Amino acid sequence: MRSHSPDPKPCAAFIEEVGGPALELGCGDGDPLLELRRRGLQVDGVDSSADMLERLRRRANEQGIAVTVFHQRMEALNLPRRYRTIFLAGPTFTLLPDDAAALAALRGIRAHLAEDGAALVPLFVPAPSEDIGRTRTATAPDGAELRLSVVHEERDEAARTQTTLLRYERRHGTDRSVAERPWTLHWYSRSGFQSLAKDADLAVTAITDAHGAPAADDATDVTFRLEPST
Numbered sequence: 538m539r540s541h542s543p544d545p546k547p548c549a550a551f552i553e554e555v556g557g558p559a560l561e562l563g564c565g566d567g568d569p570l571l572e573l574r575r576r577g578l579q580v581d582g583v584d585s586s587a588d589m590l591e592r593l594r595r596r597a598n599e600q601g602i603a604v605t606v607f608h609q610r611m612e613a614l615n616l617p618r619r620y621r622t623i624f625l626a627g628p629t630f631t632l633l634p635d636d637a638a639a640l641a642a643l644r645g646i647r648a649h650l651a652e653d654g655a656a657l658v659p660l661f662v663p664a665p666s667e668d669i670g671r672t673r674t675a676t677a678p679d680g681a682e683l684r685l686s687v688v689h690e691e692r693d694e695a696a697r698t699q700t701t702l703l704r705y706e707r708r709h710g711t712d713r714s715v716a717e718r719p720w721t722l723h724w725y726s727r728s729g730f731q732s733l734a735k736d737a738d739l740a741v742t743a744i745t746d747a748h749g750a751p752a753a754d755d756a757t758d759v760t761f762r763l764e765p766s767t
């Protein structure tokens with residue numbers, strides 16, 4: 538049911554340009570971290586989900602790839618080394634619920650970035666969901682039917698947050714399990730994000746679009762490149 542798999546190419550190009558070691562924040566179960574490691578790049582990972590890191594370690598083991606990953610939240614980073622490149626492979630930063638958490642994450646990035654390093658933070662402004670009331674289905678390897686429904690959504694333009702209530706269902710024979718989870722996204726104006734970065738002693742040195750070109754002023758899906766300012 539996963540909607541998107543990050544492309545390893547831009548991350549590999551960034552690490553090759555700026556240098557390693559590299560750190561992926563929100564590495565999940567290993568895309569693109571495992572592919573980058575397979576290409577011989579030195580990349581560590583951080584994720585707040587023990588389950589996702591367990592899956593990553595299992596996949597790494599099956600593929601014979603050595604990995605170093607840390608179970609931490611990106612807004613409370615405390616790692617034993619610094620990195621020349623720090624990146625997120627998708628807009629996971631928008632999962633931080635407010636500006637205070639974003640500032641803490643940016644300060645953590647700054648503290649773990651080498652003086653000649655750079656970080657990439659992709660961001661987007663979500664559109665209101667068009668899927669309210671809709672259900673997507675898939676079949677699990679054990680034959681269970683998986684259903685994902687968008688139940689409800691609330692958007693607060695002043696707080697720049699959108700919370701979507703998702704319902705996950707699993708049906709297998711007579712077994713049925715259901716869980717509802719809120720999914721909150723928090724977004725930024727360009728100047729707002731720039732000012733948070735400045736407060737974390739990071740300078741915005743580029744804002745690019747999905748093709749790596751300078752982003753148009755009205756683009757809502759952009760990547761900020763950050764470098765130490767002091």
Ligand SMILES: C[S@@+](CC[C@H](N)C(=O)[O-])C[C@H]1O[C@@H](n2cnc3c(N)ncnc32)[C@H](O)[C@@H]1O
Nearest residue numbers: 563564565566567568584585586589610611629
């Ligand atoms: C959209 S997934 C992307 C994962 C990975 N790049 C992939 O495609 O497999 C976002 C990941 O960020 C993690 N995450 C969410 N909030 C986080 C936080 N505050 N600190 C660290 N990781 C976080 C989630 O556990 C999840 O694994």
